[in-house]
Amino acid sequence: MTGPLSGLRVLDLTSTFSGPYCTLMLADLGAEVIKVEPPGGDIARQLGAARTPGMAAVFLNMNRGKKSVLLDLKAPADRAAFDRLVPAVDVLVHNMRPAAAARLALTYDDVRALHPAIVYCAIPGFRGTSRHADRPAYDDVIQGASGIARLQSVNQEQPGYVVTPLADKITGLTASTAVLAALRHRDATGEGQRVEVPMFDTMVAFGLLEQLDGWTFDPPTGPPLYPRTAAPNRRPYATADGHLCVLIYTGRQWERFLTLVGRADLLSHPDYDTVGKRIANADGLYRVVAEVLRRRTTAEWLAELSAIDVPCAPLAGYEEILREEERDGSGLVSIVEHPVAGRLRSIASPIAMSASPLRAGRLAPTLGEHNDEVLAGGGTEGSSG
Template identity: 45%
Template sequence: MNNGPLRGVRILDLTSVLMGPYATQILGDYGADVIKIEPPGGDNVRNIGPSRHPNMAGVFLHANRNKRSVVLDLKRPAGREALLKLAANADVLIYNVRPQAMARLGLGYEDVRAANPRIVYVGVYGYGQRGPYAARPAYDDLIQGAVGIPTLSTLAGADVPRYAPNAMADRIVGISAVGAVTSALFHRERTGEGQSIEVPMFETMAQFVLGDHMYGHTFDPPAGPAGYARLLNVFRRPYQTLDGHLCVMVYNDKQWRTFFELIGKPEVMDADPRFNSIAARTENIRELYRMLAGIIATRTTAEWQEVLEAADIPVMPMHTIESLMDDPHLRAVGFLETVEHPSEGPMRSMAVPSNWSVTQPGIARHAPRLGQHSAEVLREAGYSDAQIDALSAQGATFLGN
């Protein structure tokens, strides 16, 4: 049993790949009953990367726990009818195809609202529907490029434009969708009103990027250049030591004063006007970080970590993916544990990262096999076993194995 804060909320999850499934997994972790509606072939991400069995790859396992899998062919009238029956008793329907595709299926907001006027109907897709990009397809790489992330990488010193090596847009927009769903549910609790919501990737990520980098162009006319100089500094990177790399963040006046004292140059903060305030340091950040890089290179990683931690100057090791999974802090808080998946055997599972004093979210279900819960959920919607068998024979559902 998951006693999280959304216990009792039922969510129809028509999403696939990563952005939507990541959002609905968080909602499932928070206690919602998430019913993952999959086409007969299943979510494409089921087969991306290593797996022990077909349809159960690692990326899928980490984005689809706390869900029940129901296969419905929504292009068949019987599949669409089943979806609307499920919607009649759901609190939320969330999807991440283009709205035009939902309309073609007869599952636009007005169609679903007719089955359940209180439904919270959430579209998580590429572009807001009031602009010229409305009908365009969108993927993480396209959105990263559209909001300038590869350009930022070259301004910060990359040899060629590069995407961030994470599905960053998918995950950031997925988290934004969680906020939209929970806020709409709160509104409905107070008013009884359902509503339709769009969470567009492009606009969400434009806000994410411009919040840092609109910078001087915040003002009209501009009061300075676009681009936050500290973030775009070519020397803002893990610093090379005598035997490795270290992540160091000397930021405020107190930390810089302490750092210059540590290296035997206490006079710098008062004597050099380039570095004696945060405004001055920001203006001269390239030279400051270049100097810091040269200083860090004179000692070993362990030596710097010891002295900086003792001086309360922020410092962290530079992990690899493998060493991150063995981090002592993550071990101490139980972030990673080995669990026994019913079909996939032993696997590493990540804990819910937040801690709650009363309604602690948790993990009640492992990621489901394709169609594992089709019969169970259809029975809950009022279908008899004979009707479920008929849906299966028509190809409108798949009952798993």
Template identity: 45%
Template sequence: MSGPLEGVRVIDLTTVGMGPYATQTLGDMGADIIKVEALDGDPFRDVAPSRHPKMGAAFLNLNRNKRSIALNLKLPEDKRAFLDLLDDADVFVTNTRPQALRKLGLDFETMSTSRPRLIYCSLNGFSERGPYAGKPAFDDIIQAMSGLAWLQGRNQGEPAYVNTILADKVAGLAAAGAIGMALFERERSGLGQSVEVPMFELMVSFTLIEHMAGATFIPPTQAAGYDRVLSPHRKPYRTSDGFVSLLPYTSAHWQRFFEAAGRPELASDPELIDPAARSRTIDRWYQHLAQTVALRTTAEWLQLASSIDVPIAPVLSPDDLLADPHLAAVGLFKRDDHPSEGSVVTTGIPITFSRTPGDIRRLAPCLNEHREEILEEPRGRVVPALSGRR
């Protein structure tokens, strides 16, 4: 086997970040991903930088291990071709808005009638069960609505986005996991089902794990918000010549650090030693860290904190990561020759399986690259049971 999902076929009607990340994750684990695109392609194809039109860097990093076919689902012949693909599929993944799918007759209720084993995964901005159903949503919108932008900008005086498409990627990973669970359940029941992954609800749940804080209790003991991560002094600390990330976490960490740093009066403070008291006044302790760390060089702090087993790390840029010795040792970055884009560097597959590892079998496709191959494949594919149960 080339991966734990070898033999699973996925029809991928997704665009931009969330859906393509989910399906690429499945493809990395051996699934056969057929990416169905509009005639002008996934909009992420056009995101700069790129060497050639429709082959932007972000698209390349979200669409490996996929084959591409372009179809106009409003045309009867293209829709028929699409339905033929679904007849042989295990999973259908889409982030097309549900109302548009219903107009095309591609909703779960319609499609599952003749495909009872199909797992139908909808990646929506908002759950179909609530009043926001069908509203458009992208990563920025969900970061704003989920409380994430408010929390991120609290110490800056105005809301701020996290500088990555976090909501898209979290939802994509959640969808990949949910699809794997649905495939496992199908081995027991023999039946597919509808799986909804709504970005808004998912990111609210994700964000409020720690930030429910005092609002967890009835009545609330304090306002929502996790004090430790909201401290204005929780940040990479300026050294005398740069920055470090330093995180004494346990009482032992804090005491060892301040003793080694020449601040015994802080190391012996009862408020520091008591975890509950320290948690209530964490901003004060982070301020002490900032003042102390400013007195020595980055190299000195890295050596000292490492010697007493207190978590510390340098602050790395994306360019630094490309030369990181640990990432080089584990082979995270792959250099390949893309058929149209030439030499490229991509991230490898970080998750490993001892018996059935994933692999990168093909790089991101050109638009409609595999049309003839896909349409000419014989239908009636038989997929062996994973467990022998049906």
């Protein structure tokens, strides 16, 4: 396998979304990811559409490029096999609660005793030192607790969840970055370490980056809400025959757009004559955009706005995107043949690297598919088969 992380070995004890997304990023970059699954496998094997038992869509997409080892860590023989495997890897990742990790003797101290230089990454719902450390947490819970779900209610009556497991995937991305930083530290010092990336902390920090706004200052100068993204008229704009997504951002872009639509008078309006004022009063300008775009078709506006270099794109759904990918052949989505699940669409990494190019790895594994290869036939008696 090629890729910048070729030669790196990762022991993956994660399940569902947050941890598997972290290790997916590492696998896409060339790491050998060994997914240790309990009897019955990762629950994601049952999530979403499926043609074959244990090979549902979510698992197939989230675990491509990984190897699967089936071990019951409560069984002595399997635990011995696991303990022998630990010194042979560089990284261990799990997304258990602290108490669950302790019950399985998988704390940092337990693992470090087997491999002092290991990079150990824990992805809990809440920070291990907080009073919520052992509360169960999934994406919806964290979206709510971290402010993301309430943020969605700014322009609608009810709070709502983002319609993708955003907290899981943002935390997984953050954890993959943290793992790489810890590996850089180990390369420089020879020292392993414990890395913790809690979902709650990650999403609060993620959301507050711009939403902290007036609360950036002490005392606050305004509410913790960024006015541009909270503007009621910030939405895909209706055209004469559909919808268009437009973001006019810079002074030059506003000048070109407002001149094009005959509203150059707004360029000198006291509410809009600086960047700061345009952000603070964004909804007024967005209302003008909404009114104007209704007058012509999506295709007409795409041509007009592209000609003056204003960022825009037609509103698309996933089926449209997938059909366009199949037609244009960009390589982001391809048709592959899985030995068990059959003919599938496979998502490629969006990362392109010139000196260490990524190559499509193996497809998602069946449960325990790599026991013999990884464990060399040792420690697999009993439940692991």
